[in-house]
Amino acid sequence: MKFEKKISDFIINWLLNYNLDNKMKGFVVGVSGGVDSALASSLCAMTGLPLLCLEMDIYQKKDEKTRAINHIKNLKKKFSNVEFKSIELSNTFDVFQKSVGGDEENHNHLHSLANSRSRLRMVTLYYYASIYNYLVVGTGNKVEDFGIGFYTKYGDGGVDLSPIADLMKSEVFKVAKYLGVSDEILNAQPTDGLWSDNRTDKDQIGASYEELEWVMSIEDRDKYNPKSNRESELIDIYNKFNNINKHKMLPIPICHIPKKFKSLIKND
Numbered sequence: 001m002k003f004e005k006k007i008s009d010f011i012i013n014w015l016l017n018y019n020l021d022n023k024m025k026g027f028v029v030g031v032s033g034g035v036d037s038a039l040a041s042s043l044c045a046m047t048g049l050p051l052l053c054l055e056m057d058i059y060q061k062k063d064e065k066t067r068a069i070n071h072i073k074n075l076k077k078k079f080s081n082v083e084f085k086s087i088e089l090s091n092t093f094d095v096f097q098k099s100v101g102g103d104e105e106n107h108n109h110l111h112s113l114a115n116s117r118s119r120l121r122m123v124t125l126y127y128y129a130s131i132y133n134y135l136v137v138g139t140g141n142k143v144e145d146f147g148i149g150f151y152t153k154y155g156d157g158g159v160d161l162s163p164i165a166d167l168m169k170s171e172v173f174k175v176a177k178y179l180g181v182s183d184e185i186l187n188a189q190p191t192d193g194l195w196s197d198n199r200t201d202k203d204q205i206g207a208s209y210e211e212l213e214w215v216m217s218i219e220d221r222d223k224y225n226p227k228s229n230r231e232s233e234l235i236d237i238y239n240k241f242n243n244i245n246k247h248k249m250l251p252i253p254i255c256h257i258p259k260k261f262k263s264l265i266k267n268d
Contacts (some may be wrong), residue, residue: 004178007171008043011163016047018161019135026050026081026134028233030121030156033060033067037139038185039176040164041071044137045079046071046179055086058093058117064193067083067185068106074182085128089120114194118155129160138162141172143212148193148238149245150205157248168216169209207237 007221019027025032027044031037031053044051057065075082096116127138138159143145144150145165151157164172169190177186190201202208207215213237218224226232 012125118152148241
């Protein structure tokens with residue numbers, strides 16, 4: 001357990017110091033019932049600073065909602081600094097969906113609506129962060145945030161700090177288990193919870209996190225010679241997502257105006 005203890009202690013101290021250095025008063029985390037948000041919220045709770053956990057229902061599956069609420073209740077039993085709010089956003093989403101309209105048979109329309117769920121949650125997180133002077137804590141892991149960009153831009157990607165974004169999914173599971181995250185969360189199939197069906201992350205991506213971690217471990221993917229059709233397929237899957245989501249993982253580009261153009265302003 002040496003790895004898990006050192007990693008968790010390091011992140012807890014990092015969270016605490018960042019909050020204090022920026023003169024903020026605590027954290028707010030959206031808890032989904034998955035292992036990533038369970039770990040992020042647990043680490044925040046262990047700083048001793050105020051933590052607001054939000055369960056934000058937008059037509060959420062019953063088991064996802066149950067896992068989220070059970071996790072938050074367990075945190076409240078362990079830590080006196082944890083508060084909990086359950087926010088019902090399904091009606092808000094319905095009004096938004098009705099306002100924008102769109103073709104329900106169109107894949108891009110459905111995908112945009114799924115991302116809109118995540119963005120409504122981001123708005124809610126920042127609403128409470130602004131009230132209490134808290135920081136919005138990200139829950140993305142390294143595979144999602146810096147491998148394939150499997151998150152919603154300005155949705156779950158809209159955060160103030162990311163405590164577990166340098167941990168692979170397998171490392172997230174190890175540290176979460178060490179910190180006592182429940183088996184119902186550890187054994188659940190990873191899902192982004194943005195769809196009305198039972199699709200998992202693997203269903204959407206076409207590969208498991210374990211397989212994606214294998215691809216990320218290859219030092220030079222361009223020169224690597226796949227040893228099977230599946231290895232070749234996995235590399236293609238990774239490269240496809242990495243390329244189309246590159247805009248999420250890079251800083252916002254700024255169009256820098258040449259000084260020679262700006263100098264013209266003075267002469268006009």
